[in-house]
Amino acid sequence: MSLEEVISRLQDSGFTLETFERYPRHVGVVRGHCIALVEVAPTGLRLTGTPGWRMGDLLGVLVEKGGRQVFQAKGEIVEATPERIDALRRFRADLDYILTPAA
DSSP: OOOOHHHHHHHHHEEEEETTTTTTEEEEEEEEEEEEEEEETTTTEEEEEEEEEEETTTEEEEEEEEEEEEEEEEEEEOOOOOHHHHHHHHHHHHHHHHHOOOO
């Protein structure tokens, strides 16, 4: 699948693409408050790192802090509610499906 086809499939699935000064070699794939960083690869786009929760221009990663799950970016923390965790799970599953090259 060509890069153009991957981008079209992402957009058709409600994802938007954004660039960030903080991540000059990557493109942000965003849907709702979920975000993942991708880079151009020979097979189209490749996920780099773990998707997380968008916190301004930062990507909050899911961590455990004080016995509870939170999204954290630098010193900022957002509660990882069941709804947010489910949204991130669906985001990741949909993104993986689109980015995985067909066999």
